Amino acid sequence: MKVLAAMSGGVDSAVAAARAVAAGHDVTGVHLALSAKPGTLRTGARGCCTVEDAGDARRVADILGIPFYVWDFAERFTEDVIDDFVAEYAAGRTPNPCLKCNERIKFAALLDKAVALGFDAVATGHYARLSVVDGVPELRRSADAGKDQSYVLASLRPDQLRHAMFPLGDSVKADVRAEAAARGLAVANKPDSHDICFIPDGDTRGFLAKRLGERPGELVDDATGAVLGRHDGVHGFTVGQRHGLGLSAPAPDGRPRYVLSLEPVSGSVRVGSAAALAVRRIVGAHPTSPSGAALVDGARCTAQVRAHGDPVPATASIVDGELVVSVDGDLRGVAPGQAVVLYEPDPAGDRVLTSATITTTS
Amino acid sequence: MTTYLDHAATTPMLPAAAEAMAALLTGPRGNASSLHTAGRAARRRVEEAREDIAEQLGARPSEVIFTAGGTESDNLALKGCYFARTAANPARRRVLVSAVEHHAVLDAAAWLGEHQGAEVVPLEVDAFGRVHDDTLRAAVAGDPDTVALVSVMWANNEVGTVNPVAELAATCAEHGIPFHTDAVQALGALPVDFAASGASAMTLTGHKIGGPYGGGMLLLGRDVDCVPVLHGGGQEREVRSGTLDVPAIVGTAAAVRVAVSARAERAATLASLRDDLVVAVRAEVPDVVLNGDPGQSEMDGGPSRLPGNAHLTFPGCAGDSLLMLLDAKGIECSTGSACTAGVAQPSHVLLAMGVDPKHARSSLRFSLGHTSTRADVRAVAEAIGPVVARARKAGLVGQRRTRVTAP
Numbered sequence: 001m002k003v004l005a006a007m008s009g010g011v012d013s014a015v016a017a018a019r020a021v022a023a024g025h026d027v028t029g030v031h032l033a034l035s036a037k038p039g040t041l042r043t044g045a046r047g048c049c050t051v052e053d054a055g056d057a058r059r060v061a062d063i064l065g066i067p068f069y070v071w072d073f074a075e076r077f078t079e080d081v082i083d084d085f086v087a088e089y090a091a092g093r094t095p096n097p098c099l100k101c102n103e104r105i106k107f108a109a110l111l112d113k114a115v116a117l118g119f120d121a122v123a124t125g126h127y128a129r130l131s132v133v134d135g136v137p138e139l140r141r142s143a144d145a146g147k148d149q150s151y152v153l154a155s156l157r158p159d160q161l162r163h164a165m166f167p168l169g170d171s172v173k174a175d176v177r178a179e180a181a182a183r184g185l186a187v188a189n190k191p192d193s194h195d196i197c198f199i200p201d202g203d204t205r206g207f208l209a210k211r212l213g214e215r216p217g218e219l220v221d222d223a224t225g226a227v228l229g230r231h232d233g234v235h236g237f238t239v240g241q242r243h244g245l246g247l248s249a250p251a252p253d254g255r256p257r258y259v260l261s262l263e264p265v266s267g268s269v270r271v272g273s274a275a276a277l278a279v280r281r282i283v284g285a286h287p288t289s290p291s292g293a294a295l296v297d298g299a300r301c302t303a304q305v306r307a308h309g310d311p312v313p314a315t316a317s318i319v320d321g322e323l324v325v326s327v328d329g330d331l332r333g334v335a336p337g338q339a340v341v342l343y344e345p346d347p348a349g350d351r352v353l354t355s356a357t358i359t360t361t362s
Numbered sequence: 363m364t365t366y367l368d369h370a371a372t373t374p375m376l377p378a379a380a381e382a383m384a385a386l387l388t389g390p391r392g393n394a395s396s397l398h399t400a401g402r403a404a405r406r407r408v409e410e411a412r413e414d415i416a417e418q419l420g421a422r423p424s425e426v427i428f429t430a431g432g433t434e435s436d437n438l439a440l441k442g443c444y445f446a447r448t449a450a451n452p453a454r455r456r457v458l459v460s461a462v463e464h465h466a467v468l469d470a471a472a473w474l475g476e477h478q479g480a481e482v483v484p485l486e487v488d489a490f491g492r493v494h495d496d497t498l499r500a501a502v503a504g505d506p507d508t509v510a511l512v513s514v515m516w517a518n519n520e521v522g523t524v525n526p527v528a529e530l531a532a533t534c535a536e537h538g539i540p541f542h543t544d545a546v547q548a549l550g551a552l553p554v555d556f557a558a559s560g561a562s563a564m565t566l567t568g569h570k571i572g573g574p575y576g577g578g579m580l581l582l583g584r585d586v587d588c589v590p591v592l593h594g595g596g597q598e599r600e601v602r603s604g605t606l607d608v609p610a611i612v613g614t615a616a617a618v619r620v621a622v623s624a625r626a627e628r629a630a631t632l633a634s635l636r637d638d639l640v641v642a643v644r645a646e647v648p649d650v651v652l653n654g655d656p657g658q659s660e661m662d663g664g665p666s667r668l669p670g671n672a673h674l675t676f677p678g679c680a681g682d683s684l685l686m687l688l689d690a691k692g693i694e695c696s697t698g699s700a701c702t703a704g705v706a707q708p709s710h711v712l713l714a715m716g717v718d719p720k721h722a723r724s725s726l727r728f729s730l731g732h733t734s735t736r737a738d739v740r741a742v743a744e745a746i747g748p749v750v751a752r753a754r755k756a757g758l759v760g761q762r763r764t765r766v767t768a769p
Contacts, residue, residue, distance in 0.1 A: 112756075
């Protein structure tokens, strides 16, 4: 197959490309330039998409003996990922930019271009297991539970996954690093990238403040309606957040307070007890399925509501085009804007059933 | 077998240059600044090369300053002349540069603007990318005494358009303003004569004409004041310091000799091959657009367009897609200047010419040189049709925001 390997400059995509080559595919490496000003970016320990990363990717391609190019997706990335990220926070929701990048850049803009140029698949260094049986894709959790990225790939649809390749799905990170070293790839010991690639200093609140300015509002006690303090904008908060609320006095019962909900129009941040944070019912918009199969009514499954959250047992159905999930027991810190991903437990890797964007909880 | 059509980026070494260098790389070695026999032998090589180059290019030997490349020569000319001119008269703050200069000139000028109080005045170009004397006159006229220097390239590296250098230099001379020209692409393709051009300073580099990398030259008029940018031993006329790279200098001189003596014949051959290439591409891709001067007229005794340059826009295609598909077929070309860090930005040259950014991204530069043959043209003619068809398909999916169902 003609395979386009998306190479970020990190160890995972390097080994993914190496494995595609080893499997006998005709591989071309491409680094996506996602920053509008690649030449001016300074490399931070946690950054990515810098000139240094492009150089690291190029050196890997040299060693693998594959052609390598840099493709500029900065405009699309800015529109579809960064602007969306800012707009979602402004609307009081908590977006997942990696999910958006997969859905709209890597497996949309990049994939479409690759297929049009004659490639059969796009290979990435994601940790998830993908198989296509009779043209029907199945997406499962990675063999490395700690690194599993099926959550941020779950919203991909069959036409996208049919052209995707995740060569690391059956591996654990330690083995990937060892393989990189054995193959003589200099990125073997490169630190993992964390957080959000376009916020290399990790200061999400500062990044949003720069773009949204101050949008002052009140911190309100959800139970009593009392105004407890003021804040600079709902974009500084996430449902379930406990720290950084800026409250001077503790709750009357002495227990910590949490963000319960965000109201972008009034600018109110409602806070309350951990108990008030508990959720049993989650509604998600625009449900999709990797296989394209409709969700069975009343399906028993496990539900995950954030990138590294623990899955909980649940029952789900599609009602009027929306995904309705009832979790067994209480779930805390469920933030609108995040994805709810449903899995079918399976010893061969839990299988993704459905993904949807959380709209309301109760 | 690859088809190399990126000679404007760099071109294969000429055997004469490689042989001249090889003898020096492995033979006895002395520092050209040393006083003993080996040092004097090295110095002799340098001075012979200097005299040789001066003779070929219509300069005096003392006007040839060896540098490490075109970028250094451009920086030295702009910064050095600016410093000298403002030191003599602080009112001289305006730096006039054409909008289509190489980044080595544009960014040096921008740095003067950001850090040294210069007022950078871009000289607009016409739709071919040419600076007109009227434009320069208008820019100078407002207040000639405030102009520190003017820099306009002899021929554009991307679209190949040749500028009326002698005319522009004469205009500057009327006001006593130093005129610098980056002639890196012109050497070997156009009749370059330093004295006849009237330029005060001229950037040249060896690797574009079959010499080694690192063989840069700045021709600097004897009466032109220039403050050093690199400080040290003052080896080159107290204007440029650094131990002289004797093999590179000797290799460069050998390349200059060939470039100048073979120029007229080579230019005619290249122009013919280039015209064939454009015709062949147009036969496969009827809506292809040739950017820059059509090359059918004359400028200062040479062609009005670099003879080896074919800069083409393929509507609906992304330049990076075309480049990759051609590369896969063994055809090596460029999306513009190779110096933009691997990322295909829309070319500032095309934008200055009034091309819209979408078209600017749809462009390829084929540049022919001393090793180019009819077979190269045939290879492009055979490959380009399917490549453009495929890139166009990819270009179309790139334009719509696909697959997005969720808002």
